Amino acid sequence: MTELRIEGLTKSYGPQAPRVLDGLDLTVPAGALAAVLGPSGCGKTTLLRIVAGFLRADAGSVTVAERVLSAPGVHLPPERRRIGTVPQEGALFPHLSVARNVAFGLTGVDRTERRRRTDEMLELVGLSGYGARMPHELSGGQQQRIALARALAPRPALVLLDEPFNALDSALRAGVRADVRTALRLSGATAVLVTHDQQEALSTADVVAVVREGRVAQCDTPEQVYRRPADPWVAGFVGDAVLLPATARAGGTAETALGVVPLAEEAGAGRGTVLLRPEQLELTEQASTSAHGTVTDVRFYGHDAMVTVTVEGLAEPVDIRAAGPVAVKPGERTGIRVNGEAVLHRPAVTDHAVK
Template identity: 50%
Template sequence: MSHLVVKGLSVTFAGRPPVAALRSVDLEVADGSIVAVLGPSGCGKTTLLRVIAGLQRPGAGRVELDGVELDADGTHLPPEKRGIGLVPQEGALFPHLDVAGNVAFGLRQLDKATRTARIEELLAMVGLEGLGGRRPHEISGGQQQRVALARALAPRPSMVLLDEPFSALDAGLRAEVRAEVTRLLREAGTTAVMVTHDQAEALEMADAVAVMRAGRIIQVGPPAELYREPHDTWVGAFLGDAIAIPGIVDGPTVTGALGPLRLRRPAPAGSTTIFLRPEQLRLLGPEDVAPGGAGVLAEVRAVRFRGHEAAVDLVVDGVELMARWPSAGLPPVGATVRVGVVGDVLALEQQRD
């Protein structure tokens, strides 16, 4: 297990004008944890991974692993001396080698008997016993990804880096393989950093998520904390479906199209953006309506069926909202319904760095 510290990392690519890929990035990864670096395409997350791996030299800042400087002023440890495994996009297996040969790629320093035993151990760990003689094109995409992970773990690295590891898999297989890879990393006790643009992937797999935007890490924390307490409306919307509507803060409440709502944390008085999640918007029945009325009236504009649940588009006092409700007992399009908010809400700025 390993402890990674990234401090003040900056990378600028030459051009007209120059492109700042990383801007004073700080990140700490605890021993044995899985950290997901999440952000849109072009935000710098793959560049960050390449710097940690030693494939890209930073212009400024330092990278430290278990107290050893990998990158600093005048210091750059080459990739092969870092003790870091890399699982690239789509696995990138060697097509001319069989599965065993791919796993053995980083074990050339071992004698034959030890190497064979390690290959068998790894294939058993990733559930591919008996497939060592097959070529990459003879196994499925999910199996290829497990071979790539086994190859990265083979030399017992201090840390494993995963670069969009499931992007080439279809949706159903992606969920299955990421659950399996998470299990394998935790069983091996391996510290891992994964970059992805898939919010569900990051929230499901990681102990901590680092959200990147325009070369900077905007917020880091446990998945549930980031989902409930985003830094701003951009982070909140990037982490999942969201409702963001105008409101006015007055003491412990904020008032907008959904009526007066309780604030989760104090906010300055005045105009703001009310932020909540679609699952907080509940359809109220007669039994939920207290004397004098509760909730607000909404018109159902559309119902988008998603299996066990549906996305329901509503209009409340001219404001468009999206709720997420169980599929059983959905209101028809055009109906007027009464809705209320479960739990407290946030008052957030639109975007801040």
């Protein structure tokens, strides 16, 4: 089973330089696609380069399928790690045909097997019959799929994808992501996708690892990371968040400026910060609820709209995601209703959490 296990990974780029990775731990189950998500400078690319063997870690270990690739006194070179890499923008060899690009890593096999495996990989990524073409004859999305086929052809123990969809326009990106995800699942490969795109991570991966300041702040399924974030920083990074000062009460509820809301878990009495998502808030008639506010902005996105409302007792306005046509306009009063459960975090937002 091709499980990736990273333990205590540490890396800095000089004796006096701050740590880019600071004791990072991460386990990716065999056959899973894990997205490593985080802001610029958090250590995502450094992590990928250490796993691939292009960089040496200062401390910690990397193990794939129970095989130690990196540890104190151990550093297998990249060519011995059985890891496939899909870089940004495909990086195909421009002077080689599509078929020869895919077959590039198939060393030590006879011509018949090389041709069979190449055809198999082209079919896997939905480009059967494209073998004779040159890279410049392909679209950006097709080049990325060929890069994946090239990475999968040698049957690697692990596939690393380094922000491979960045160069694609938004209309093409979703389709190529779906194609790549399907191909990885059909191949049974374990894979790690490095990205700073929250939507990409949540919609593509089986597991999402949110990295902050060189450590994994939370690693879980996309749904759990979104609905049950580890702290307010994670909540705000993976999606739009409504954070409200709250007083938790016995019985699993909390009192907020938007009224009493049910909590996902019993938290006991005390103060904290309640997390809600904008889609949990609903615009209503003022007479139907005790929570009211003044609309300050309406942003239309086609499939929905984001309505910003100032509420008495709150220092910051709240965002409400509304489906369909929005009747309210800036300057108008509105009622607000909370739907579903909230997550309570203690302590309240700290300086570290809002960096």
